[in-house]
Amino acid sequence: MTALLSLLLLGSLLATVVPGRLARAGWAEREPVLALLVWQCLVVAVLLCCLLSLLLAGSAALPELRALVFTGAPTGVEAAYGLADGEGWGRLCAALLALGGLWTAYSLTREIRSARALRDRRQAQLRRRAPELPGELTPRRRRGRAGRERLVVLENVRPEAWSLPGPGARLVVTTGALQQLTDRELAAVLSHERGHVRARHHWLAQWAQALAGGFPGVAMFSAFRDQVGELVELAADDRAARRHGRLTTALALVELNSGRGVFGACTPQFTTRAPQLTARAPQSAAQAPRRVDRLLAGEPRLPVDRRLRLTLAALAAPAAVLLLAAAPGLATLF
Known part of the structure; x- marks a missing residue:
């Protein structure tokens, strides 16, 4: 049962210690794509632990499942896994983990x-307000042409301005x-x-x-x-800035939110944290000054070697979980 307890302990540590430090990491705003990779690897590692x-708890509780898992x-x-001695404790652990797995699947499906459904409603509303002209491509034909999002x-x-993803994606701007x-x-x-x-x-x-909706009590999610x-x-933001310049992108953000009273009468100070270029919601518009500051600050990207180290560290998290689960068997073989 050592592997089972080790996986539970590692999952708890990853879910409680790492997220707070990662959320406070100053490099994340300089490398948002890399930060997204790190977050995804962390979540995958925790889910793999569960x-x-x-699987191990179920194998301990059910001899039939254990025989199937270790076939060959x-x-x-x-x-080496010592699962035969933990049937009683394994049943309780397996029941709790199975319940969590089912709830995760239900939350994701929901x-x-x-x-x-929301996307379909928005597409229907958009079609009513801006119907396709007879000469335009249909969504099915348009999907076969990469990079041809329809501008509405x-x-x-x-x-x-906003985007409507999915089949026949649309980029929407107002007059x-x-x-x-x-x-x-x-x-x-x-x-x-x-x-x-x-x-x-x-x-x-x-x-x-x-x-996050399925497990509101879990801070990591x-x-x-x-x-x-x-x-x-x-x-x-960075994609737009690379193609059209940081100043142009920042000015576009200011123009889109100039009538919302989020910038006040003063020039915003250089700060951090920024969540949205287009004004889709009042709370997002309120954070626009921070995004403008980030674009105008123009901090350089991290050095290549540090990006490589962070990438390897992110990929090491799920790899460590798999290695920990296989450790008893590997120790027996070698």
Whole structure:
């Protein structure tokens, strides 16, 4: 049972100690894509701990499952795990872990269905407000052409822009945005939204929301959801800045939020944390000054060697979980 207890302990440590330090890491805003990778590896490692613990606990509780799991294993591997001596404790552990697994699957399914229903409603509303002309490509044909998100212009005096991901993805801007933004600023806004669509940020957001909604008492999942909400916007900001310049992207952000009273009468100070280029919600607009500060600060990327070390450290987390689960068997073989 040592492997089972070790996996539970490692999962607890990863879920409690690492997220707080990662959320406070100053390098994350300089490398949002890398930070997203690190967060995903951390969550995968914790979920792997739970899944492998469930497999070992179930094997301890059910001899039939144990025989199936160790089918074809060399002599001594099954005995090295000591599962035959923990049937009573294994049943309780397996029941709790199985309940958590079922609830995770339910939460993810619920979130996907809810997001799909919301996306369908928004697409239907968009089609009513901006129907396709007879000569335009249909969504099915358009899906076969990579990088051909449809641009939709809506009549609205407020300058706004957003993306609608999924099949037949759309980039939506209002006439107010067309009138208020320069050509370069508009290109930066569209590049930002196109970055969301092509990086499939909505999938990551749904996964993070499902975990946070399904386990509201787990701080790691709440931090994961919040960090994903910020980091995907920073990553899209950087994409727009690389193509159209940091100043142009910052000016576009200011123009989109100039009528919302979020900048006040003073020039914002250089600060951190920023979650959204386009003004989709009041709370996001309120954080726009921080995003402008980040773009204007123009901090350089991390050195290549440090990025490599962080990447290897992120990938090491799930690898360590797998190695820990296989350690008793490997020790028997070698």
